[in-house]
Amino acid sequence: MGLYHSVRAVAGATGDGPIDWNAVAEAAKESTEPGDLTLSDAETEGFTTDVRDARDRVREVGELDFDLPATVEIQNRHHWIDANVATFERVMAPIEQQAEYIPGVARVVNTGSMAFALSFLGNNVLGQYDPLLLADNDDHALYFVRPNIQRVAGQLGVEGDRFRRWIAFHEVTHAAEFGAAPWLSEHMEETMEETIEKLSSGELDRDSLGELDTTMTAVEGYAELLMDRAFDDEYDDLRRKVDERRKGRGPVAQLVRRFLGLGMKRQQYERGKAFFDEVADMRGVAAAGRVWDSPETLPTDDEIETPRMWVERVLD
Template sequence: MSLYRSVRAVTGASGTGAIDWDAVAEAAKASTDPGALELSEAERSGYAADVREARDAVGAVGGVEFDVPRTVEVQNRHHWIDANVETFSRVMAPLEDHTEVALPGVSRVLNTGTMSFMLAFLGRNVLGQYDPLLLAEGDADHALYFVHPNIRKVAETLDVEYDRFRRWIAFHEVTHAAEFGAAPWLSDHLEERMEEGIEALAGGSLDREAFRELDAAMTVVEGYAELLMDHAFDDEYADLRAKLDARRRGRGPIAQFVRRALGLGMKRRQYERGKAFFERVADLRGVEAANAVWTSPDNLPTDAELDNPDAWVRRVDP
């Protein structure tokens, strides 16, 4: 790990784009310990079994047919950074193409530094990720990542059983695979909302409706995952959630600021709001009734319905 090499990569940002993504990758990895990735045979088998058993349990509880992505990777932190540099560069390309600044060289260095700092922070903290590969060209398959050094480190920090914690992470990420498997249209829907919002930003305006719909869709994604986790995970996990929340609250002011800047507080709100919505739906009509959200984009709850699940139930299942 070398902060000097990271700074040098940022200040040397070049090219014609608003962000030098090669420099982002170099700087983020230079400031991040990759972590160990020597897996025992038991650990390799454990990851595979966790994903396989999560797929079966989630499918049975939710009543949905899906399969996990062909790409399932156990990564170190540098692997995760590389994968997400590609994702971020793809998602941000439309905004970069429409951005004009007075001092492009200075702006490129600032943008590159911001992105490298963000990816380095996330790379040190992300445990697992279901990546739907939004805005990818062609018929790209989705991907499932586990950042092994972070899972190991957090399990030790929280003083929880490593195998159980790893399994919990696998179940959570596989629930996202179930959502996208149940709704083949979901990726296109999210991409369209993203593109509308980005095009408006590039034109100097804010498409509040597009971002509101995107936030509502992501709230559904996170909330439905929480619902399936509650019913599919083969153990109690309230203690795991409580310890993770306590760990986040116990971080220093700089880490708390970074989390807010990255919108991680908003993601937590999506979890809580979405979970409350689906818990009420399940109470009214059962867990499988919640699958109606994946029938078509028209069945997604509106922003107002997320706070009034009864109204959504009356609309989609009168």
């Protein structure tokens, strides 16, 4: 386990495509400690209870008909990396299929960049709802990266069980969105495929990128609305401490976050939350959930900035 072995895995990248995914997985894991996954019976029951309670509360508050995904896993960091290597490989397959001859140096650079990104994320992701986009089946998954949850709770000085419950509620809100809107995964897949197809031919489809960003803003914003209304404890202190931890990171970590687009994700949270807070204040949480009726009821970018426009178009 170490940097030398990680570099060696990247340097040995092979194959015909722009990225050697086996080398990505090996390099990312070689540079990432897996973390402890020894759970007591009480901790296992705690995860189960938190997820079940989150499902029940979100159903009640959002008036949504959904269930938990087929797969709910408590993972170490290596498990998370493996799952997400598979996701990235699926998503990027159309581009790879269009690629012609790839010089070995380019393959090594691409492989190293992806391994670095997944190693960074694997050390920082707390939980993930994975809609398994472009997979051959309709199963979704819910992951909790237990070593990261424990480490961050200790760094923030917050009680571990409470922090775990907060993470569980947040991820289950995403399960609610995709469960209540069976069309959402397909809609996102089609938009991604359009974007990737244009990229593979050297074009930048700003319309598809804009549509994907607007959809993700709705996804993140609605999750924040449900968290505010469904979580059974005050969590302003948790949010504040997490934000302070993010801002307090060193320049290298900040650069990596920008490289990975994590600052944009935070912007999606904030824009989406402001939209849904205003809609819920005007018409209630259940009315805000009408956004998941169909692709046509998703807010436009202009409507996110002016929620009353969406209310008048969809609810009136």
